[in-house]
Amino acid sequence: MIIDFHTHIFPPDVRDKREEYAERDPTFAEMYADPNAKIATAEELLASMDYAGVNVSVALGFAWREHELCVRHNDYILEAAAKSNGRIVGFCTVNLAADEAAGEIVRCASAGAKGVGELRPESQHWNVNGESGARLAGLAREHGLLLLFHVTDVGGHEYAGKEGLQLGAFYRFAMEHTDIPIVGAHLAGGLPFAMPDVPQVSLTAIADTAARRFLYPESAYMDFIDRWGARRLLLGSDYPLVTQATQIEDVRTNLRRVAERDLVLGGNAARLLRLSKRA
Numbered sequence: 001m002i003i004d005f006h007t008h009i010f011p012p013d014v015r016d017k018r019e020e021y022a023e024r025d026p027t028f029a030e031m032y033a034d035p036n037a038k039i040a041t042a043e044e045l046l047a048s049m050d051y052a053g054v055n056v057s058v059a060l061g062f063a064w065r066e067h068e069l070c071v072r073h074n075d076y077i078l079e080a081a082a083k084s085n086g087r088i089v090g091f092c093t094v095n096l097a098a099d100e101a102a103g104e105i106v107r108c109a110s111a112g113a114k115g116v117g118e119l120r121p122e123s124q125h126w127n128v129n130g131e132s133g134a135r136l137a138g139l140a141r142e143h144g145l146l147l148l149f150h151v152t153d154v155g156g157h158e159y160a161g162k163e164g165l166q167l168g169a170f171y172r173f174a175m176e177h178t179d180i181p182i183v184g185a186h187l188a189g190g191l192p193f194a195m196p197d198v199p200q201v202s203l204t205a206i207a208d209t210a211a212r213r214f215l216y217p218e219s220a221y222m223d224f225i226d227r228w229g230a231r232r233l234l235l236g237s238d239y240p241l242v243t244q245a246t247q248i249e250d251v252r253t254n255l256r257r258v259a260e261r262d263l264v265l266g267g268n269a270a271r272l273l274r275l276s277k278r279a
């Protein structure tokens with residue numbers, strides 16, 4: 001079973017009117033104002049999954065600043081997931097700085113969302129290590145939701161949409177909440193390599209491989225597994241930025257031990273999402 005834990009879909013009108021949305025949201029503008037930046041719909045994701053042999057994809061929301069835009073995007077993802085026969089798993093996104101955020105998380109959880117993400121506390125101006133983060137962790141615990149954060153390395157190279165959550169803040173959050181499933185996107189911002197001296201033994205966070213080719217050398221896969229183990233890495237493409245076929249090939253090429261490769265390509269995700277083998 002192949003599960004892509006990190007894909008992005010948008011309602012078609014966001015792509016059709018990208019200039020309008022770019023004016024409303026600076027993070028969206030940074031990543032998608034360029035007409036060449038790919039924006040995919042649910043139908044395109046399903047076609048990509050057929051082509052690449054992906055059984056299940058996690059469709060993530062976008063960290064809009066405005067609550068109303070988060071809600072509309074959540075509706076689209078929840079509907080796509082509901083219609084997909086289990087092929088799309090929906091994650092919702094909220095801005096924790098909004099008063100209505102907690103209610104929206106509860107609404108999405110009861111409509112079938114399995115997690116919250118891709119979260120970008122810094123772009124949305126709320127503190128993951130403060131009261132907002134504690135509230136989020138409490139909701140995740142209460143409703144059995146996973147949390148997925150965009151995590152960035154400190155230093156490293158610049159890219160559109162880099163801001164999100166710096167790894168020091170991610171580390172503190174993950175250390176405080178080892179009882180809930182927390183995913184650090186993009187190899188957790190390189191946390192296992194960047195902070196080798198801080199205690200990571202009690203850390204239970206997991207990571208995905210999203211956009212590996214733009215961020216780390218190929219050797220990062222085995223370095224990661226040496227430090228955190230193969231049970232803590234999830235296939236994630238960052239589709240449509242990277243095609244699913246390309247990302248799967250990247251994992252297959254770099255993970256030579258079959259048991260580890262199977263865990264990363266789908267075993268770990270199936271366990272986390274509590275999916276049966278049949279999907």
Ligand SMILES: [Zn+2]
Nearest residue numbers: 118150151185
């Ligand atoms: Zn990201």
